Structure formats: C-alpha cells, structure tokens
Amino acid sequence: MKAIEMRETGGPAVLQWVERPRPELSGPDDILVRLHAAGVNPVDTKIRRNGPLIPDGLPAILGCDGAGVVEAVGESVIRFKPGDEVWFCWGGLGGPAGNYAEYRVIDQHLAQAKPRALSMIEAAAAPLVLLTAWEALHDRARLTEGQRVLIHGGAGGVGHVAIQLARAAGARVCTTVSSPEKAEFAHALGAEYCINYREEDLVESVMDWSEGQGVDIALETVGPEVFRQTIPAMAHYGDLVTILDPGPELDLKEARVRNLRLSLELMLAPMLRNLPRARIHQGEILRRCGDLIDHGALRIHVSQTFPLEQAPEAHKLIEQGHVTGKLALTMT
Structure with a gap:
C-alpha cells in the first residue's frame, strides 16, 4: 500500500511517500479498512516537529482521523461486515498505526458507522x-x-x-x-x-x-x-x-x-493511557454527533483537500495558520 511515513523529526519534507505491506488482521476483533480519506490536524504537525507521543515511535505514519470501507473482518466481529462505511479517531501518535495510508487495521470497537449525511472526506476530517x-x-x-x-x-x-x-x-x-x-x-x-x-x-x-x-x-x-x-x-x-x-x-x-x-481537555488521553471506559465514551460521542449530523444540526466544513502524496503541502498550510474549518487527505 501507499503511505506517508516520517523517519525523523523536522519540517514537512520529512514526510515521505513510501510503499508498505498492506496490514493484516491480527486479532478476532480486527477490521481491515480501505481508507478513502484522512483528516489533517495541528497535532500531526507537532508530532512531525517534536517527535512521536509514544516510546520508540519512529518510523511513524501520522494521522489520527480516518474514514473508509471495511474490506475484511476478524472472526469475532459482529458490529461490521465488508462493505460497511466507518469513521474513527485512533492512532497516528507514533509507529505504523496511522491513517496517512491506503489501509488500516483497527479494533471494531474503535470505529463507528459513518453518518449518512457526510461524504468520506467530511467524515475523515471530523472525529478529533x-x-x-x-x-x-x-x-x-x-x-x-x-x-x-x-x-x-x-x-x-x-x-x-x-x-x-x-x-x-x-x-x-x-x-x-x-x-x-x-x-x-x-x-x-x-x-x-x-x-x-x-x-x-x-x-x-x-x-x-x-x-x-x-x-x-x-x-x-x-x-x-x-x-x-x-x-x-x-x-x-x-x-x-x-x-x-x-x-x-x-x-x-x-x-x-x-x-x-x-x-x-486532551481527547488523545485514551490513546496515551489505558482508559477503556474513556474509549467507550468517545465512541458514544461520535454516535451522538452522527445523529446530529444526519438530522441537519451539525455540519463539517472542509476547506481544502490534498492527494495523500501531498501531505507535506497540507502541513505547510496548517502551520501558516488561519485555516477555515478542516483539511483532509484523499486516497482515491
């Protein structure tokens, strides 16, 4: 699969366009998601400049937010089936488990059904x-x-x-x-x-x-x-x-x-610490926000998108400041 990887800290140029093996299901609760888009957040630029938030996190694939289509499921998965559309905020703090990539394996309980009213790009930009x-x-x-x-x-x-x-x-x-x-x-x-x-x-x-x-x-x-x-x-x-x-x-x-x-307020805390109840709570928040979105009470504004290989350009724009709404990377 194609991915954006950083092997050292520094400016946007450290984000490299690479080929990596497609991740495989490793547990009974895993789902394999073919990502259509990934959100770009200020925390991504801070990790790129200062280093991963988890020990021994380099090389790293950044990107906390993602949205895509389930392609395969583990034997214990009951919440999703192949073809389902999902969105989530998980990973991207160090190591290979980030969303600047074409595929992602994630535990079924960390994903939610994508709101019907959102495009894949909007859904990928929204969770964090x-x-x-x-x-x-x-x-x-x-x-x-x-x-x-x-x-x-x-x-x-x-x-x-x-x-x-x-x-x-x-x-x-x-x-x-x-x-x-x-x-x-x-x-x-x-x-x-x-x-x-x-x-x-x-x-x-x-x-x-x-x-x-x-x-x-x-x-x-x-x-x-x-x-x-x-x-x-x-x-x-x-x-x-x-x-x-x-x-x-x-x-x-x-x-x-x-x-x-x-x-x-740091919504990354469940990723940085072992906080299972907080992870469940965040899933409920996304579900409730999805209901608001589908009922027209909440919308996501994406001001600009970039192809995945142009992730460095997205980082440059965020670091210039004053982006209206969100930015996203697209894989298709």
Whole structure:
C-alpha cells in the first residue's frame, strides 16, 4: 500500500511517500479498512516537529482521523461486515498505526458507522475536532441550555464544530475571528456575536454582549496569552476550558476571585493511557454527533483537500495558520 511515513523529526519534507505491506488482521476483533480519506490536524504537525507521543515511535505514519470501507473482518466481529462505511479517531501518535495510508487495521470497537449525511472526506476530517469540542463543552464545562458561551477561533477546526454543538444544546454563542469573512462563516454556523480580535478588545466586547455579566463558559483554543485574557471576560462561577497547555506563568488571582472552574481537555488521553471506559465514551460521542449530523444540526466544513502524496503541502498550510474549518487527505 501507499503511505506517508516520517523517519525523523523536522519540517514537512520529512514526510515521505513510501510503499508498505498492506496490514493484516491480527486479532478476532480486527477490521481491515480501505481508507478513502484522512483528516489533517495541528497535532500531526507537532508530532512531525517534536517527535512521536509514544516510546520508540519512529518510523511513524501520522494521522489520527480516518474514514473508509471495511474490506475484511476478524472472526469475532459482529458490529461490521465488508462493505460497511466507518469513521474513527485512533492512532497516528507514533509507529505504523496511522491513517496517512491506503489501509488500516483497527479494533471494531474503535470505529463507528459513518453518518449518512457526510461524504468520506467530511467524515475523515471530523472525529478529533468533534471529540475535543464535545468533551470540552459537555464533559468539562457541563454545558446547559441558556448559557452564554465564548468559543475562541470560531472559524477553525475545533471552533467551527464547537459553535454548532453549543447552539444544539440551546446556548448563546459569541466567538473570536480574524476577518469579516470568517465572521460571516461563524454567523452561518450559529454564532450570535463575532469579535474581530485584531480590531476589538476581547473583554469589552464580551461584556457588551453579555450585559456586563461575562460568559458562563469559554473554550480556549489558541494559547497561554489568550487563556489569560479570557479570565476577566468570565462570569463568576464560570467554566474556562483550554485544549492547550496554559503555560507556567499564570496569575490566577482574578480567576480565584471569580470562583472559576479551570479545565484541561486532551481527547488523545485514551490513546496515551489505558482508559477503556474513556474509549467507550468517545465512541458514544461520535454516535451522538452522527445523529446530529444526519438530522441537519451539525455540519463539517472542509476547506481544502490534498492527494495523500501531498501531505507535506497540507502541513505547510496548517502551520501558516488561519485555516477555515478542516483539511483532509484523499486516497482515491
């Protein structure tokens, strides 16, 4: 099979177009998936630059997200049969088990039936950002109807689905964007108010929108400085969730006075640790997101696709920043 492999860390050029043996079923619960597409995420570029997240992970095939058609099943598989369409988020953190490839073997319990309303490309681009946004909003922040929610980077991969998930739960949403075009995109997804962070003050804008109360929930997707800037925009007893390391230089006096609940979100944890219950929970999240998608309450925006052999170009685009929605690699 054709695959993209990295044998050392570095720039996009370390991603090499190679021929590798097609993986074989090795356990009774395995399914062999012929991948049609793979999502490209910022974590892929970080692993390429800094190294795999698992020991002895080189050479590695990157790519956590995938979607394709089941070609063969192990003797104990009851959830799928050949010809079924599936999507999943698993692998890509080091070693050969990644999705920048034409085939993938995966345990049946780690895959879900692809939503009917999604193309293969959309399905491949969706799982990691859906799991991240859902866990941040529902599991960490305990989102409820009627709350005011701030989503940073509302036109990005996590941001654009977080807006929709918050709206589906009955919340009011404001978001940060970098241009009028991205504001228009975010409004179309359900954002009530957009803040151009290049031209407007975050705290003043949030307080104007929230009638001086601040937001009940904020999802921070940018970095430590934005995390710090968001604290005074929070309502008292609010939830501030970040998907990144907030950094060592934190002054939390104001967060303490506001009685904020600060949460960290890393949806990769079940892959990094032996967390079977968390894996089951993530499967349920994908199933519930699939229902929202098939009922028209959630959509995935893929702004650009690349043939598999052009994975380095996709990495370059992500590292330039400001991608709208998601990128994907295609195998067919």
